Amino acid sequence: MKKLINNPDHVVTEMLRGIEKAHPELTYHEGFEVISRKDKKTNKVGLVSGGGSGHEPAHAGYVGYGMLDAAVSGNVFASPSPDRIVKGIETANSGAGVLLIIKNYSGDIMNFEMSKDIAEMQGIEVDYVVVKDDVAVEDSTYSAGRRGIAGTVFVHKIAGAKAEMGGSLSEVKAAAEKTIQNVRSMGMAMAPCILPGVGKPGFTLGEDEVEIGMGIHGEPGVFHTNVKSAKAFAEILVEKILADYDYSDSEVAVMINGLGSTPLMELYIMYNEVESLLKEKNIKVYRSFVGNYMTALEMSGCSVSLLKLDDELKTLLDYEANTPGLKVRSL
Amino acid sequence: MKKLINNPDHVVTEMLRGIEKAHPELTYHEGFEVISRKDKKTNKVGLVSGGGSGHEPAHAGYVGYGMLDAAVSGNVFASPSPDRIVKGIETANSGAGVLLIIKNYSGDIMNFEMSKDIAEMQGIEVDYVVVKDDVAVEDSTYSAGRRGIAGTVFVHKIAGAKAEMGGSLSEVKAAAEKTIQNVRSMGMAMAPCILPGVGKPGFTLGEDEVEIGMGIHGEPGVFHTNVKSAKAFAEILVEKILADYDYSDSEVAVMINGLGSTPLMELYIMYNEVESLLKEKNIKVYRSFVGNYMTALEMSGCSVSLLKLDDELKTLLDYEANTPGLKVRSL
Numbered sequence: 001m002k003k004l005i006n007n008p009d010h011v012v013t014e015m016l017r018g019i020e021k022a023h024p025e026l027t028y029h030e031g032f033e034v035i036s037r038k039d040k041k042t043n044k045v046g047l048v049s050g051g052g053s054g055h056e057p058a059h060a061g062y063v064g065y066g067m068l069d070a071a072v073s074g075n076v077f078a079s080p081s082p083d084r085i086v087k088g089i090e091t092a093n094s095g096a097g098v099l100l101i102i103k104n105y106s107g108d109i110m111n112f113e114m115s116k117d118i119a120e121m122q123g124i125e126v127d128y129v130v131v132k133d134d135v136a137v138e139d140s141t142y143s144a145g146r147r148g149i150a151g152t153v154f155v156h157k158i159a160g161a162k163a164e165m166g167g168s169l170s171e172v173k174a175a176a177e178k179t180i181q182n183v184r185s186m187g188m189a190m191a192p193c194i195l196p197g198v199g200k201p202g203f204t205l206g207e208d209e210v211e212i213g214m215g216i217h218g219e220p221g222v223f224h225t226n227v228k229s230a231k232a233f234a235e236i237l238v239e240k241i242l243a244d245y246d247y248s249d250s251e252v253a254v255m256i257n258g259l260g261s262t263p264l265m266e267l268y269i270m271y272n273e274v275e276s277l278l279k280e281k282n283i284k285v286y287r288s289f290v291g292n293y294m295t296a297l298e299m300s301g302c303s304v305s306l307l308k309l310d311d312e313l314k315t316l317l318d319y320e321a322n323t324p325g326l327k328v329r330s331l
Numbered sequence: 332m333k334k335l336i337n338n339p340d341h342v343v344t345e346m347l348r349g350i351e352k353a354h355p356e357l358t359y360h361e362g363f364e365v366i367s368r369k370d371k372k373t374n375k376v377g378l379v380s381g382g383g384s385g386h387e388p389a390h391a392g393y394v395g396y397g398m399l400d401a402a403v404s405g406n407v408f409a410s411p412s413p414d415r416i417v418k419g420i421e422t423a424n425s426g427a428g429v430l431l432i433i434k435n436y437s438g439d440i441m442n443f444e445m446s447k448d449i450a451e452m453q454g455i456e457v458d459y460v461v462v463k464d465d466v467a468v469e470d471s472t473y474s475a476g477r478r479g480i481a482g483t484v485f486v487h488k489i490a491g492a493k494a495e496m497g498g499s500l501s502e503v504k505a506a507a508e509k510t511i512q513n514v515r516s517m518g519m520a521m522a523p524c525i526l527p528g529v530g531k532p533g534f535t536l537g538e539d540e541v542e543i544g545m546g547i548h549g550e551p552g553v554f555h556t557n558v559k560s561a562k563a564f565a566e567i568l569v570e571k572i573l574a575d576y577d578y579s580d581s582e583v584a585v586m587i588n589g590l591g592s593t594p595l596m597e598l599y600i601m602y603n604e605v606e607s608l609l610k611e612k613n614i615k616v617y618r619s620f621v622g623n624y625m626t627a628l629e630m631s632g633c634s635v636s637l638l639k640l641d642d643e644l645k646t647l648l649d650y651e652a653n654t655p656g657l658k659v660r661s662l
Contacts, residue, residue: 002521002541004597004633006560006604011596014561018599021606022619056595190333210333229337230345261592263628264387265342266335268349273337275352288353290655292623297594300629302335324621327658 001194001201008197012053012073019060023324026063032087033073033080035060045163045172046070046092049101049156050085051108052077054195055216057325058153058294064323067160068101069094076195076297077217079107085115089124097125097169101155101176103148104132127169129176131155133185133305135244136213136221147215150257150294151183151305154317157326161319175316179307184245185255186237187303189214189221193260193296212236216259216296230266234273237304242281245308251286252278253307253317258292259299267291267302274304287317293325332525332532339528343384343404350391354655357394363418364404364411366391376494376503377401377423380432380487381416382439383408385526386547388656389484389625395654398491399423399432407526407628408548410438416446420455428456428500432486432507434479435463458500460507462486464516464636466575467544467552478546481588481625482514482636485648488657492650506647510638515576516586517568518634520545520552524591524627543567547590547627561597565604568635573612576639582617583609584638584648589623590630598622598633605635618648624656 005011012033019035020028027036049059050072059071069092074080089098098119102112109130116126132143133151140147159176167175189211192201202218205211210228213221225236241247256271258264271290278285286309294303309317320330336342343364350366351359358367380390381403390402400423405411420429429450433443440461447457463474464482471478490507498506520542523532533549536542541559544552556567572578587602589595602621609616617640625634640648651661 002558002631004521004561004564004593005600006562011600014603015596015599018601018603018606018621021616022599022602022621054594054596056599061595190335227333230335231337233335260594261629261631262335263385263591263626264392264623265346265385265628268346268353268387269336269342270349271353272345272349275349285352290349290353292595295594297596298592298631300333300592322660327660329653329658329660 001199003196005196011196012075016060016073029087029091032084034070034084034088034091035063036070036091037063040094042094043096044094045096045167045169046094046098047101047160047163048072048088048092048098050080050088051103052079054297055294061325062153062156062323066164066319066321067156067323067326079105079111082111082115082118085112086118089115089119089126093124099159099169099172099176100126100128101152101159102128102130103152104130104145105142105147106144107142125169127173129173129180131180133183135184135186135240140215141219142217149185149187149216150255150303151185153293154183154253154307155179157321158313158316160321161316164319178313182308183305184241185303185305186240187214187301188212188233188237189259189299189301191300192218193299216294230269231273234270234277238274238277241304241306247283247306247308249282251284251309253287253309254285255289255293255305257294257303257305259301260292260295261298261300262302264291270302286314332530334527336527342527343406347391347404360418360422363415365401365415365419365422366394367401367422368394371425373425374427375425376427376498376500377425377429378432378491378494379403379419379423379429381411381419382434383410385628386625392656393484393487393654397495397650397652398487398654398657410436410442413442413446413449416443417449420446420450420457424455430490430500430503430507431457431459432483432490433459433461434483435461435476436473436478437475438473456500458504460504460511462511464514466515466517466571471546472550473548480516480518480547481586481634482516484586484624485514485584485636485638486510488652489644489647491652492647495650509644513639514636515572516634516636517571518545518632519543519564519568520590520630520632522631523549524630547625561600562604565601565608569605569608572635572637578614578637578639580613582615582640584618584640585616586620586624586636588625588634588636590632591623591626592629592631593633595622601633617645
C-alpha cells in the first residue's frame with residue numbers, strides 16, 4: 001500500500017503541523033498533539049474532543065468558531081494519553097468549565113475520565129458526554145456498549161453552537177445529551193484501510209463481499225453480504241436505524257459520511273436513495289451533510305446518520321460554524 | 332472494483348438528483364445535467380463551467396454564491412454536449428453576459444465553443460477563458476497544449492467573486508485571465524481509478540510505482556518512479572512548478588488537491604512539506620486549500636497548485652463564497 005508520508009512514526013505530528021500552517025486561526029501544541037483555537041473567548045464553556053488519528057477531518061478539523069475549542073489526537077486509531085487530554089482541557093478552559101465529547105471506546109473513556117479527574121484537581125470544572133450512535137452492534141472489539149461514529153460530528157456542532165451562544169456548562173451538556181439521544185448511525189465497508197507502517201490491511205473482504213455495520217477501525221460488523229445496488233444498501237442501513245429509534249413524522253438532519261476513498265459521486269447517489277426512503281416514511285430532511293466527515297484512512301464505504309430535530313436543535317444546527325472540516329453559514 | 336451505485340448508465344443523473352436534494356439552494360435541470368443557483372440576480376455576469384463527471388466536487392459543487400452560476404456535467408470523464416452547455420448558458424444569463432470557464436481538453440473546447448456560437452445567435456453575449464494550469468506535459472492524450480486541472484478551482488473562485496461584486500463581462504474575464512496567467516499545477520498518481528461499468532482500471536501501476544504528472548483522467552504523465560517520501564514528492568512537484576513560472580518573493584495561494592482516495596492526513600503532511608519548501612525560497616503562503624477539490628473518482632494521489640497573488644487577487648480570493656465544495660468566510 002502506497003502512502004504519501006515520510007516516516008510512519010511521525011504521521012500525526014507532521015499532519016498537525018500541516019493543519020496549523022494551513023489554518024492560521026489554529027494553534028498546534030506539539031508534544032501534546034493538541035489543536036486549539038486562537039480566538040479564545042473568556043467565560044465560554046470549552047469543548048474538547050479527540051481520539052485516535054486517521055479519522056480526519058475528525059477531530060482537529062472541527063476546531064474553530066461554533067464547534068470545538070481543542071482536539072486531542074492519539075496515534076492512528078489509538079486513544080490519546082491523559083497528559084495530552086489534560087493539555088487540551090487546560091487550553092480550552094476559559095473560566096466557564098469544559099465539556100468533553102467522548103466517542104464510546106474503552107480506551108477513550110478511560111483516558112478522558114482520568115484526564116477529567118486530573119483537571120478537576122487543578123480547579124477546572126469538567127463534565128463529559130459519551131457518544132454511542134452506531135446501531136450496528138451492542139458491544140464491539142473496542143467498546144462496551146455501542147460505538148461512537150460519525151454522529152459525533154452532530155454533537156460537536158450542536159454543543160459548539162450552544163457554547164458559542166453563551167450556554168452554561170450544564171446547558172451545553174444538556175444540548176449535547178439531547179443530540180446523543182436523538183442520533184443514530186449505521187455504516188458499511190467495501191474495502192479495508194492500511195495503517196501507516198503496517199503494510200497490510202487489518203481485515204480483508206472478497207471481490208464481491210461487503211461488511212454491514214463495520215466500525216471505523218475495521219472492527220467487525222453485523223454480517224457480510226455481496227455487492228448490491230446503492231438503493232439496496234441504503235435500505236439496509238436506514239431500516240436498521242429506523243428500527244432502533246422512532247423518527248416517524250419528524251424532521252431530521254442526515255449525514256452521508258464517506259469513510260475515505262468513496263467518491264463524492266457515490267455519496268450523493270446514496271443520499272439520493274436515503275432521502276427517497278425517508279420521504280416514503282414521511283420523515284422530512286431539514287438539513288443534510290454529504291462528504292467525508294469521519295473517515296477511516298482510505299477505507300471504502302460510508303455511514304448514514306440521522307438526527308431527529310426539534311426547534312432548539314434546528315437553531316443550534318443552523319448556527320454559524322467556521323472550521324476546516326465543517327462550515328455552516330447562518331441564514 | 333466495488334462501487335456504491337445503482338446502474339452505471341445513471342450515475343450522473345442520480346448524483347445530480349442527490350446534489351439538488353442535499354442543497355436546496357441549487358436546481359437540477361434534468362435531461363441537460365445542469366446544476367444552477369436559485370438565487371439568480373439580474374444583470375450579474377453569469378459564470379458557467381463544467382466538463383466530464385467524476386471530478387466531484389468539480390464542477391457542480393462550485394455552483395453558489397461567489398462562484399459559478401451553472402455547471403454542466405458530461406458523462407464520466409466525457410465532455411458535455413452543446414445542448415447541455417447551451418442550457419447552462421441560458422440558465423446563467425441574467426442580462427450582463429456569460430463567461431465560460433473551460434478546462435483545456437479538445438472535447439470541451441469544441442463543445443463549449445459551439446455552445447457559445449449557438450447562445451450568441453440567441454442574443455446572449457458569451458465569452459470564454461481556457462485553463463491550462465498543468466505544467467506536466469505540453470500536449471496530452473485529450474488536449475492540444477497543457478491540460479486544465481485543479482487550478483481551475485481558483486479561476487472559479489476569483490472570477491466568481493469579481494462577478495458577484497458587479498464586474499462587467501470584460502472585467503470578470505480579465506480577472507479570470509490574470510488567474511490563469513498566475514496559476515500552475517502538477518500532480519502525481521499512486522493508484523488508478525475505475526470507471527463505473529468498466530470494471531478494470533484505465534492504467535496500472537506496480538506495487539512500488541508512482542506516476543508523476545498523470546492527468547485527472549489517467550492520461551500519461553512525465554515519468555514513473557518508485558515510492559518516495561512525501562518530502563521527496565513535494566520537491567518534485569514544487570520544483571517543476573517553480574521552474575515554469577516566476578514566483579520568487581511573491582505571495583501565493585496553495586492548493587493541495589486530493590484525487591479521491593488519498594486520506595486527508597496525507598494531504599496535510601504534503602502541505603507541511605510544500606509550505607516548508609516555499610518558505611525556503613522566500614515564497615509566502617497567503618491562503619491555502621487542503622482537500623479534495625478536483626478528483627478523479629477514487630484515484631490515489633494529489634496535485635499541488637500555486638497561484639501568484641497581487642492585491643486584486645487577494646481581495647477576490649478572500650471574498651465570501653458559499654458553495655457545497657468550497658466555502659470562504661469573508662473576514
